[in-house]
Amino acid sequence: MNILLSFFYFFYFSVVGVYIIFIPKVLTTFGYSAQEIGIIFAAGPLVRFILPMLFIRGLKLERKAFNSALVIMLVSALSFYTFVENFYPLLLSNIFLGVGLGIVLPYIEVIALEKLGREHYGKIRLFGSLGFILVALVLVKFLTNSMVALEFLLSLTFATAIFSFIIVHELYKTKKEKKEVIKNDINLFKDWRLWLGLTLMQLSFGAFYNFFTIYATDNGISLQTTIYLWSFGVGAEILMFRYQARFLQTKLLLVLQITTFITALRWLLIFAFSQNVFILYFSQSLHAFSFALFHSAAIAYLHQLYRHKALAQQFFAGITYGLGGFLGALLSGVIYEYYPEYLFLSAAFIAFLAFVYIVLWKKSSKA
Secondary structure (H helix, E strand, C coil), X not given: CHHHXXXXXXXXXXXXXXXXXXXXXXXXXXXXXXXXXXXXHHHHHHHHHHHHHHHHCCCCCCHHHHHHHHHHHHHHHHHHHHCCCCHHHHHHHHHHHHHHHHHHHHHHHHHHHHHHCHHHHHHHHHHHHHHHHHHHHHHHHHCCCHHHHHHHHHHHHHHHHHHHHHHHHHHHHHCCCCCCCXXXXXXXXXXXXXXXXXXXXXXXXXXXXXXXHHHHHHCXXXXXXXXXXXXXXHHHHHHHHHHHHHHHCCCHXXXXXXXXHHXXXXXXXXXXXXXXXXXXXXXXXXXXXXXXXXXXXXXXHHHHHCCCHHHHHHHHHHHHHHHHHHHHHHHHHHHHHHCHHHHHXXXXXXXXXXXXXXXXXXXXXXX
8 A cells, every 4th residue: 555655646746746837837838927827726726625615515525526536637637738728618627627636635645644644654745745856857858848748747647546546446445435424523613723824824835836937937047947946845845754753743733833934934035035046945945844844744733633534634635725725826826917026025924924823723722
């Protein structure tokens, strides 16, 4: 199972790498404006936000829904490739791609946490970071035209679907799917400080995930150097995944506070030193904290906090990466359209608010 999970993370985050590093730049070559790119990239996260609500209303988070998500993911990746020059069909393709990816990852994450435990999770999850960095380094060499990136997106999505299906098939080959009904103990209104903090953290990433490549190249950084910056950040992320176990044994809320504060500092550095390659490399080294350690601490904390662990991960993907990603993409698109120089200053402010709300949640939970 460890090998299968490693391959899944490798290919899944290879897809993410193509999607967030290259596709925004590809869309600019087809004449899309920054605001249109923001709308397109906001659609997928918005759908991931809606998905958990459907599961609360009666949709079952089980194997049948998972297999349907694989089919949706493949069809939408193919239509993404086919309709790249047409705004509305492309928007629709991106929505369904968000549905597929939004169901598949949380489903596999629960399996990984149950099989590996939070102490060993990072050692398998780092293969996702390897996939991300390798596709960046390889694709930049083969990116002779815009369609090459879309071909990579399609083929890597297909590989992700294959390993996803094998993992779930192997899991239920030896045991029957559990029919135990676990009561939903997730109260968003009661725990609003926690969920707002987690969501604001991902909202701040809208500037980075959707516009860092465009922002860097517009500030005089070459595309190749920008790819190296992405790769350096993921290299730091891999090291953190490999050695993060000691940080996850206790005081997960403290880890969340530290990582949100470091993220605010990271975006501030990019704003203040947008043309300083040395500072940009340093800011990318902080990706070890702002993504790798934050992500692992967040899913481990939610896994520990709630009994309905599958729904907790679905909410984490849907509300933080979904709603946060949607608002982040939309907001960053508007800001970059009218005030491009302030893009990462706004991201720093949002990340600092995330830090504030995590602190407030820690105080309220103690009370």
